Every structure is written in structure tokens, then in C-alpha cells.
Amino acid sequence: MTSKTVTLKACSLLFEDHYTMSKDSHRHNIIMSQKLYMSA
Secondary structure: OOHHHHHHHHHHHHHHHHHHHHHHHHHHHHHHHHHHHHHO
């Protein structure tokens, strides 16, 4: 394995991780804004 392949693999893993996290935080933000809207 070349170092390029390793870097690409690591990057794609990081990207997937980030994507999953941002999907979760997006859902979290929606829930929070709904709560704020309800309490307003």
C-alpha cells in the first residue's frame, strides 16, 4: 500500500464520520428549534 492510498482511506473514513455526525447534529438542531418554537 502506498502512502497515498492510506491517506485517501483515512480521508474517506473521516468524511463518513463527519457526515454521520452532521446528520445527527442537524436532526438535533431541528429538535432544539422545535422545542424553542414551542416554548416561545
